[in-house]
Amino acid sequence: MKPINGFYGEFGGAFIPEMLYPNVRELEKEYQYIIDSEDFQKEFRSLLRDYVGRPTPLYFSKNLSEKYQTNIYLKREDLNHTGAHKINNTIGQILLAKRVGKKRIIAETGAGQHGVATATACALVGMECSVFMGAVDIDRQAPNVQRMKLLGAKVIPATSGSQTLKDATNEAIREWINNPLDTHYIIGSVVGPHPYPDMVAQFQSIISEEIKNQLFDQTGKEAPDHVIACVGGGSNAIGAFYHFIDNDITQLIAVEAAGHGVQTGKTAATIALGKKGIIHGSQTFLMQTEDGQIVEPHSISAGLDYPGIGPIHAYLSESKKAKIVSISDQEAIEAGIFLSRTEGIIPALESAHALAYLEKENFGKEEIVVVNLSGRGDKDMVTYEKYI
Amino acid sequence: MDRLKKMFENTERKVLSIYFTAGYPQLNDTETIILELEKNGVDLIEIGIPFSDPLADGPIIQQSSYKAIENGMTLKLLFEQLKDIRQKTQIPLVLMGYLNSVIQFGEDEFCRKCVETGIDGVILPDLPLEYYEMKYQRLFKNHGLNLIMLISPQTSIERIQKIDAVSSGFLYLVSSNSITGGTENLGKQREYFKRISDMQLNNPTLAGFGIHDKESFEIATENTNGAIIGSAFIKSLEDQENLEKAVAKFLSPFKIDQCV
Numbered sequence: 201m202k203p204i205n206g207f208y209g210e211f212g213g214a215f216i217p218e219m220l221y222p223n224v225r226e227l228e229k230e231y232q233y234i235i236d237s238e239d240f241q242k243e244f245r246s247l248l249r250d251y252v253g254r255p256t257p258l259y260f261s262k263n264l265s266e267k268y269q270t271n272i273y274l275k276r277e278d279l280n281h282t283g284a285h286k287i288n289n290t291i292g293q294i295l296l297a298k299r300v301g302k303k304r305i306i307a308e309t310g311a312g313q314h315g316v317a318t319a320t321a322c323a324l325v326g327m328e329c330s331v332f333m334g335a336v337d338i339d340r341q342a343p344n345v346q347r348m349k350l351l352g353a354k355v356i357p358a359t360s361g362s363q364t365l366k367d368a369t370n371e372a373i374r375e376w377i378n379n380p381l382d383t384h385y386i387i388g389s390v391v392g393p394h395p396y397p398d399m400v401a402q403f404q405s406i407i408s409e410e411i412k413n414q415l416f417d418q419t420g421k422e423a424p425d426h427v428i429a430c431v432g433g434g435s436n437a438i439g440a441f442y443h444f445i446d447n448d449i450t451q452l453i454a455v456e457a458a459g460h461g462v463q464t465g466k467t468a469a470t471i472a473l474g475k476k477g478i479i480h481g482s483q484t485f486l487m488q489t490e491d492g493q494i495v496e497p498h499s500i501s502a503g504l505d506y507p508g509i510g511p512i513h514a515y516l517s518e519s520k521k522a523k524i525v526s527i528s529d530q531e532a533i534e535a536g537i538f539l540s541r542t543e544g545i546i547p548a549l550e551s552a553h554a555l556a557y558l559e560k561e562n563f564g565k566e567e568i569v570v571v572n573l574s575g576r577g578d579k580d581m582v583t584y585e586k587y588i
Numbered sequence: 589m590d591r592l593k594k595m596f597e598n599t600e601r602k603v604l605s606i607y608f609t610a611g612y613p614q615l616n617d618t619e620t621i622i623l624e625l626e627k628n629g630v631d632l633i634e635i636g637i638p639f640s641d642p643l644a645d646g647p648i649i650q651q652s653s654y655k656a657i658e659n660g661m662t663l664k665l666l667f668e669q670l671k672d673i674r675q676k677t678q679i680p681l682v683l684m685g686y687l688n689s690v691i692q693f694g695e696d697e698f699c700r701k702c703v704e705t706g707i708d709g710v711i712l713p714d715l716p717l718e719y720y721e722m723k724y725q726r727l728f729k730n731h732g733l734n735l736i737m738l739i740s741p742q743t744s745i746e747r748i749q750k751i752d753a754v755s756s757g758f759l760y761l762v763s764s765n766s767i768t769g770g771t772e773n774l775g776k777q778r779e780y781f782k783r784i785s786d787m788q789l790n791n792p793t794l795a796g797f798g799i800h801d802k803e804s805f806e807i808a809t810e811n812t813n814g815a816i817i818g819s820a821f822i823k824s825l826e827d828q829e830n831l832e833k834a835v836a837k838f839l840s841p842f843k844i845d846q847c848v
Contacts, residue, residue, distance in 0.1 A: 213719065214716065215687055215714045215715065215716065215719065216643075216714060216716060217643060217644040217713040217714055217738065218713070218716065218717075218737070218738040218739060218740050218743060218751075218762065219644065219738070219740040219742070219762055221716065221740075221742070221743070221747075222740075222742040222743075222744075360647065360650050360651075360654075361640065361641070361650070361654065366641065367641075370641055370642075370643060373643050374643065374644075374646070377643075377644065380742060475692075476691075477688045477691055477692060478686075478687050478688040478691065478714065479641070479688070480641075480643075481643075481714070488688070488692065490662075490692065491662040491663060491664070491689070491692060491693075492639070492663070492688045492689040492690075492691065492692030492693070493639065493640040493657055494640045494641050494688075
């Protein structure tokens with residue numbers, strides 16, 4: 201799934217001010233060469249194995265399979281170091297930043313998961329790290345703020361606009377414009393200007409690479425019949441889909457956060473609302489007013505609370521290569537509690553959206569369904585507590 | 589007919605351009621601000637289309653944009669407010685905003701409205717050279733609308749030449765690699781402006797970003813045709829009851845120059 205001139209169909213591109221052009225161009229020229237180099241792959245793979253703890257298990261969930269009368273496998277990204285898939289990308293990008301000679305890292309974060317994963321990677325290689333986080337999110341996600349600080353990162357409150365993820369992203373981009381020479385910006389999802397979506401997708405593609413091998417070892421099958429993953433920006437989803445795009449067997453199911461409901465105005469179901477435009481340098485679907493002002497989304501899960509969607513997913517949706525569905529706050533909570541009680545796994549509320557979709561479709565008795573369990577739910581205890 | 593071209597040809601001193609955000613401080617201040625700016629000796633006016641996520645702008649323009657959106661400003665309303673502006677002034681007017689606003693309005697309709705209203709040029713900081721050439725150049729040319737592009741200190745010589753060839757109206761020289769509203773010492777930028785000036789480009793050049801008073805204006809214009817003030821002007825309108833007085837006060841240091 202490679203972009204052509206930075207575009208997936210009509211989506212993607214790099215709509216950036218001239219001040220960012222040299223940075224983005226430098227990255228565009230170097231990234232594929234570096235990622236493909238033996239030296240990079242060796243270091244990346246060995247850190248994923250020994251530091252992150254990969255491969256993560258592909259776990260056959262007997263209890264869920266019995267309930268839904270099909271064969272359900274959970275890809276346990278929650279067992280990664282720092283508790284989610286985010287670290288696959290930050291390790292990849294930090295190694296890349298080192299190789300292009302950058303001295304300093306900036307990142308944006310919503311719930312704090314990507315911020316923690318970035319701070320972790322920076323601590324590992326000894327690079328200075330500043331994480332932009334909406335002032336509202338800093339209050340909501342105190343434990344992750346403390347983790348970032350303990351890891352040696354500076355957490356900078358984004359006080360502009362709605363003071364959440366989109367504004368933290370704006371602030372990080374502005375900081376990058378102001379420090380173009382020594383700073384690398386680690387974006388946390390498959391969003392932003394080209395080459396970020398492609399680069400992040402490649403780092404996350406380890407997820408489906410492992411699913412493919414593990415499934416073959418366990419069942420003798422080359423590919424699952426269905427892969428289900430939640431989408432905010434879409435990095436765990438593209439990671440889980442990557443090696444199954446364009447095969448004739450696998451149905452890809454991307455689950456958006458409906459919030460209170462797609463038509464209630466309190467939602468993060470970006471594709472379902474379906475208006476094209478430009479957000480953070482990329483042409484894609486986004487939530488906006490008729491006048492083109494970007495609207496603040498809502499989801500119970502902070503990681504899905506993004507008003508845009510990675511351009512790859514916009515393309516997968518438009519070309520009907522993926523099925524886009526949505527799950528409400530309430531349905532996600534119920535699925536999260538159900539998994540906790542039937543399998544002893546507390547999922548992140550993001551991942552609970554993917555699990556909740558199991559209720560919505562009748563999968564065949566012989567079929568294989570892989571659900572990407574993108575992260576663990578410890579960070580969501582305050583929310584879960586209200587429902588138990 | 590080209591008001592921009594005529595203005596650059598006829599202005600002997602350095603061109604003073606002022607940026608303001610449409611719909612700020614009050615929703616219907618647009619026309620008053622334009623007319624007062626002209627009265628106080630400004631040569632060119634950039635009208636900002638407020639956008640919720642202005643990537644290239646610093647805190648002051650961000651704040652004025654949020655306030656303007658809250659006030660109810662839209663691009664549609666802006667064209668409505670400017671409907672009769674050409675009966676009142678012939679000062680060159682340029683719209684500055686972000687591509688998403690234009691896309692939602694409809695690119696073709698946007699250009700048509702600009703021409704109908706008497707807008708002389710458009711600045712879209714997040715529309716890079718490549719995409720402009722690929723997608724919009726023909727449209728702007730067909731409408732006879734100037735598209736003004738940005739150049740930064742890191743822009744390579746080859747790229748500057750390409751941008752100069754594709755742009756018309758003037759070139760917007762971003763004084764330092766930064767967002768708007770910075771107050772970095774402009775002296776450091778002298779070399780960069782000199783380098784551009786020595787290239788003998790087709791378009792006139794205006795320096796912008798970080799220019800906030802008479803002194804920084806003079807430094808910025810040593811090797812350019814003029815300069816643009818945005819954030820500092822917007823800040824001066826904050827909490828002002830009387831727009832006429834506020835505009836006159838902000839521009840009074842520049843007036844001495846014009847009497848000479």
